[in-house]
Each structure stands twice: as C-alpha cells, then as structure tokens.
Amino acid sequence: MTEGGALKKVFPEKPLLWIRVAKLLSRDPRRLFASIAVILFSVVLTMVSTVLLKEVVDVALPQHKVGLLSSLCAVMLVANVLTSLLTVITARLNNRMGQNLVHALRKEVYAATQKMPLEYFTSNSTSEVQTRIASDIGGVGNVLTFAAQGIIGAVASLLAAAIIMVIMSWQIALLSLTLAAALNMLNNRYAKRQRRLAHSQQERVTDMMQLVGDHLSLSGILLGRTMAREDWQLANFESLSLKAADEAWKQRMAGRTAFAIISMTLSLMPITVYWAAGTLLRDVSLGAVIVITELQARLSMPIQQLLQLSSEIQASGALFERIFESIDASANQKPSPVAVRSTGDASVSSISLDGLSFRYPGADDRAVDSISMTLPVGGMVFIVGASGSGKTTLALMLAGLLVPEEGSVRIDLSDGSTVGNPGSVVSLVPQESVLFNQSIRENLAFGDPSCTPEAMADALRVVGLAHTVERTTRGLDALVGERGAQMSGGERQRLALARSLLSGYPVMVIDEFSSGIDKETTESIFANLRDAGDGRTLIFITHRLPSLHDGDLVVTVAAGKVVAVDPVGVSSPAV
The missing domain is CATH 3.40.50.300 (P-loop containing nucleotide triphosphate hydrolases)
Incomplete structure (x- = not known):
C-alpha cells in the first residue's frame, strides 16, 4: 500500500482547494461580514487621523490656530480610541468564527473516518487520523481565524494609503508600490517552499505519534522490558524525533532571508523620502513629507501582513489538502453498513x-x-x-x-x-x-x-x-x-x-x-x-x-x- 494508505491520493488543484476553503469561511457569514465591516471602518479611521496630521503640521501649528489645532487633535484622539476598541471587537469576532470552523472540521474528519469500511482500519494507522484532527486542523486555525479578514484589511489599508500618497506625491507613491510588488514576488518564492516542507513535516509527526502509541502503551512497555528492547525503542523514537525536528527547522527557516530583505527595504523607504523631498521634489510641503513617511510606515504594515499571510496560507495549503482528503476519503470507498437500532416491540x-x-x-x-x-x-x-x-x-x-x-x-x-x-x-x-x-x-x-x-x-x-x-x-x-x-x-x-x-x-x-x-x-x-x-x-x-x-x-x-x-x-x- 502506498504511503498514507487509503487517504493518499492526488492533491486537489490549488484553485479548487482555495475555493473550498473560501466556502468553508462562508459558513458563518454573519460574523464574517461583521468582522470585515469593522476592519474597513478601522482603516477609514486610521487614514482620517493620518490625513489630519498634514493640516496640523502645515496650517494649525505654523499659523498658531489654537481652535483648529484643538479640533484636529480631538478628532485624531477619538479616531485612535475607536480604532483600539474596534481591534478588540475584531479579535472577538475572528476568534469565535475561527474556533467554530476548527470544531466543524474536526467533527467532519471524525464523522468521515467513522463511515470508513472495516478494511480501512485494518490497514491504516490510527495516528494518521489523530494527527489530522489534532495537528493539521490546529495548524490551519490561524488561517481560518484571521486570513480572509486580514487580507481584506491589509488590501484596504494598502489602497487607501496608496491613493493618499498619489495625491500628495505620485512619484513617491509609484516608487513605494513598485517596491511592494517586487517584495511580494520574492516572498511567494519562499512561501511555496514552506508549503512543501509543511506537508513533509506533518508526515514525520504522524510517524512519531504511531511509534509513541505502539511503544509507550502498557503492552509496548511490557514487551520492551521483557525482551530488553528499551534501548532500541528509544533509539527509534530519537531517530523519528530528529527527522521531525529537522523538517520543522527547514520549514521555519524557509523565507527568513526573504523577510530580512523585506524588512530592510521597508526601513529604508522613509530615508529615501527625506532625501527626495530635499533634492528632487522641493515642492512637497513639510506636512506632506511627514504624512507620506507616516503612510509608508502604515503601508509597510499591510505589506508585511500580506506577505506573512501569503506564507501562512501557502504553508496551510498542505494541511488543508490532508484535511479534505480525510473528509473525502469515505466518499471514495465502498459504503460501510450503517445500522439504526431497532426500537420496535417485534421480536x-x-x-x-x-x-x-x-x-x-x-x-x-x-x-x-x-x-x-x-x-x-x-x-x-x-x-x-x-x-x-x-x-x-x-x-x-x-x-x-x-x-x-x-x-x-x-x-x-x-x-x-x-x-x-x-x-x-x-x-x-x-x-x-x-x-x-x-x-x-x-x-x-x-x-x-x-x-x-x-x-x-x-x-x-x-x-x-x-x-x-x-x-x-x-x-x-x-x-x-x-x-x-x-x-x-x-x-x-x-x-x-x-x-x-x-x-x-x-x-x-x-x-x-x-x-x-x-x-x-x-x-x-x-x-x-x-x-x-x-x-x-x-x-x-x-x-x-x-x-x-x-x-x-x-x-x-x-x-x-x-x-x-x-x-x-x-x-x-x-x-
């Protein structure tokens, strides 16, 4: 039998996989749309506060307009307080929806495994199912909790910041967005590698759980002691644990170089704006420079968030494939007999x-x-x-x-x-x-x-x-x-x-x-x-x-x- 037994099959095409994940997210539309609405409102409040900063620097402060300054600061203060409160509301909505979906996936994998014919259980390891219910579904928890809302929020922030930057200085906006596109291409290259490593690492974890179930059960302990094979059992576990650790290290290190380059590039962008405003773009006001650098800082957050989400989504793709394989496995098997207990009086x-x-x-x-x-x-x-x-x-x-x-x-x-x-x-x-x-x-x-x-x-x-x-x-x-x-x-x-x-x-x-x-x-x-x-x-x-x-x-x-x-x-x- 091929590795993974009856559950092993050709992976679904990526577009179909993500369509299925999107359908999964749409199971709780009320919370999903409420969360998206709250996120978009937070973006608006953040951008309003940032735009008002230009008026503070260019008008209220130089002209000593105390009333205008007080009004602008009051609006900015309220916007920041509301943004913080909305962050808490978003977290509650996202986490509740995410955990509901995690629960639903666990239930579906359990129910699908229950329906498998008896022959499946004689040729497949229980630890495979345990890994998928506990480790794989736990591994996609963050994607189910934050992915859709995070992407929408990041894209909205990115677009809003880009529009404001274009209005203030299209040259700087063009430079910033070009760099963002280049950084995204660099990130995607490493994200695909993380996905491959994630799948391999889960297989190593399954092997390790199988060994633990066999050799650390009462029967396994008795067998090891009576046959003086405890050293062999430990060595076997050590070998599998090292392989799992090595796969985990490769997965976590994949893309670290890319993230270092991305972080360095984003940190250099404000310096570039200062230099350009003082040499090439002298018609840009001081307030505009401050707002642009502020927007770049805000721009770097959604860019990094999108890049991080891209990596997590790519890595979670391997886990979603394994989860959906488990759910679909019973449909590809001969139906197992399902009995409904007779409750009548007939003998x-x-x-x-x-x-x-x-x-x-x-x-x-x-x-x-x-x-x-x-x-x-x-x-x-x-x-x-x-x-x-x-x-x-x-x-x-x-x-x-x-x-x-x-x-x-x-x-x-x-x-x-x-x-x-x-x-x-x-x-x-x-x-x-x-x-x-x-x-x-x-x-x-x-x-x-x-x-x-x-x-x-x-x-x-x-x-x-x-x-x-x-x-x-x-x-x-x-x-x-x-x-x-x-x-x-x-x-x-x-x-x-x-x-x-x-x-x-x-x-x-x-x-x-x-x-x-x-x-x-x-x-x-x-x-x-x-x-x-x-x-x-x-x-x-x-x-x-x-x-x-x-x-x-x-x-x-x-x-x-x-x-x-x-x-x-x-x-x-x-x-």
Missing part, C-alpha cells in the same frame, strides 16, 4: 444465511465461502473451527459490520418485516475487548445510557463480576485504566459481555469471550446466561465448547465453509 423470528461469501482485499482465497444455513432463534449457537477458518469474518457479517461480497444475512421479525441491516438487531462482543479509560459505570452505560445501577449489578452478576466490583473501594465508579489496564484479561472480556447484555439487542454474537477465563468460571457464566431466559439468540465464536444442552447447535467451519452442523438433543435446522 426476531428467523435468521438465515444465503450464499454468504467474503474476500479481503488482496487475498487469493475467500475468508467465507458460500455459507447457507438457518440458525435457531432464542437459543445458543456455537461456531467452532481452527484459527483462520473464517469464524470471525462470519461473526462480523452476522453483526452487519462487513458487507458480504455475495449472498446475504436475512433476519425476519415477528411482525412480518425483514431487517434491512443485521446491525439493527445484532450486537457483537469482539474478541479483543474494547474498554474506555473511564469508570466501570461509564463503560457499562455505553451499552445503554439509561440503564440503572440495579441493571448494571444484574449484568455483572451474570458474567461473574459482581463480587469483584463490590470489593473495589469505589465500586461502579472504579476506573478501569487505559484499555482496561486495571483489570485482568478475563475481567475485561466479562465486562465487555456485561455491557453488551445491557444493550438489549435480541441477537448477540460473542467472539472468543472465554479465551482468558478458566473453565469453571466459563461454565458458571453459561449457566447464568441460560437462567436469564430472556429469549435472546446467543451466537458464540469459540475454540472451547462448554457443557451443551438440548437445543444448542454446534456449527463447524473450515476454510471458510460449513463442514458440519450438529444439533444437540433435538432436531434443528441443517445446512
């Missing part, structure tokens, strides 16, 4: 598999090959077979989590309707228990947020964890640790089973839940499940059969095919 009346087949991408043989059978409802079904025989793949299709390559899973309800997606009535307890770094209560409530403490206690009793939880000092509020690190492997599996029981699905597919549990406890859990008598259909994927009872069905799978169906005690549907 499951039949479960049948018709020609069920599935082949993983790149595999030569089918993992499940043409399985057709009917499963009994309301009892226990045991699917057995060697590792790699297709049991787990079959479980995923029964739960509606994998779309069959051929065939279908048909589940009929007692009201005569047929379930569109098996996931509406089937829950899966996966072989690898998934627990969140929260309390036992919160992990159980994930199955049913409305369940009561009494219901939780009953589910824990069924799986043989009630006494274990009671012995903890915090009971249901005890933390399970990252990935359930505070619990044993068997306890994690049983807690995951209790959570699924609380979810209330009428059909449960349970994949190897007893692999970390001793035989006596396993038998006790099976007895409790039978005693519960709630009419659920329980389908177990297992290597180890418990004591069987009348009505149980044992299905043997080999090489993706059903090779035996053995009902226990009474006649059951066969292949």
